[in-house]
Amino acid sequence: MNGNRFGRLFQLTTYGESHGDAMGVVVSGCPAGVELSAEDIQRDLDRRKPGQSMITTSRGEPDEVRIQSGLQDGYTTGTPLGMVIENKDARSGKYEPFVTAPRPSHGDFTYSAKFGTRNWGGGGRSSARETVNWVAAGAVAKRVLAASDHDVQIKAHVSQMGDIEAPEVSFEEMLEHSEENEVRCAHPETAEAMRDLADEYQSAGDSIGGAIYFECRGVPRGLGAPRFDGMPSRLATAMYAIPAVNDFEYGIGREARTTAGSEYTEDWEFDDDGDPTPVGNDHGGIQGGITTGQPIYGEVTWHPPVSIPKSQRTVDWETGEEKDIQVVGRHDPVLPPRAVPVVEAMLYCTVLDFMLLGGRINPDRIDDRPGEYDTDYHPRSPENVDD
Secondary structure (H helix, E strand, C coil), rough: CCCCCCCCEEEEEEECCCCCEEEEEEECCCCCCEEHHCCCCCCHHHHHHHCCCCCCCCCCCCCCCCEECEEEEEEECCCCCCEECCCCCCCCCHHHHCCCCCCCCCCCCHHHHCCCCCCCCCHHHHHHHHHHHHHHHHHHHHHHHHHCCCCCCCEEEEECCEEEEECCCHHHHHHHCCCCCCCCCCHHHHHHHHHHHHHHHCCCCCCEEEEEEEECCCCCCCCCHHHHHHHHHHHHHHCCCCCEEEEEEECCCCHHHHHHHHHHCCCEEEEECCCCEEECCCCCCCCCCCCCCCCCEEEEEEEECCCCCCCEEEEEEECCCCEECCCCCCCCCCCCHHHHHHHHHHHHHHHHHHHHHCCCCCCEEEECCCCEEEEECCCCHHHHHCC
């Protein structure tokens, strides 16, 4: 079992640890002919990187990506894309007290129990630093979908922080407003209240949980498979992989437990193209594990960050001592604001993987690249090189 790999055809394999030399991802299955640059990837990495506001960790990582393979003359070649993001501001010394005294509610003890060892600096492989790799891969998936014949759009925003919940917003409002404030909430008035709440918890040396609402538009019908490889199963795998995620739901989610069958069932009608379509979308664009062609939507919940400066209790398995500890360092007081690009990235990777598997996109190359594909042309042939 490989816990460092995600996807079937569009597959990302990641490496790196929080305080190691670098983070990295190898993306396999990206079709040839997709126009791509480091700047395309950097835009999304900048949305995730630390230090972008006062309610995020102050760790000073530029998160600059280097594409090391799979690209030629600004287009993907169809071979694996290798990308590296160096760690520039690791400070491992603050984690030495926890080598044999696990921080409460972290992966310190479970990693040690499983492997007999672990990289303890910054949480090592269990750190949310790992998600920088996913965002880089998601940026590639976004470019592939943009180059295809399908108009797939994906957006997310922070829908709740603590007991402050945003009213329902439209997809267009998410596109327009979610990047206008530090908490990435598409409802401006609620965003102000959320920012004040985050400040309160940060000042108190505490943290708070929250949630992200997401929506996928333009996903074709017929994607997914029964049972274990259905769209909900794969989406759940993607979302639960994100550190600190406690809950994933799609459609009306947990409201289904109090909904009568007569309210939940949706009749069928013909759409403008004469195809059957459900009346309503309480099912969130998925029925029987397979997409209906309607928007896929849902919500992901984060527990509060557990790296807080308040006194906590632990045990030292080397000395047998029980003791109080204080987790010092640079940590977010709330996670969803920086997790929005992570959610979007994993949605892009999942949707693209299903579209490649379903034959909706040519897995070998994008056919609508600019200009005619000339099998006799080679950019380094003597007649094509400007001396």
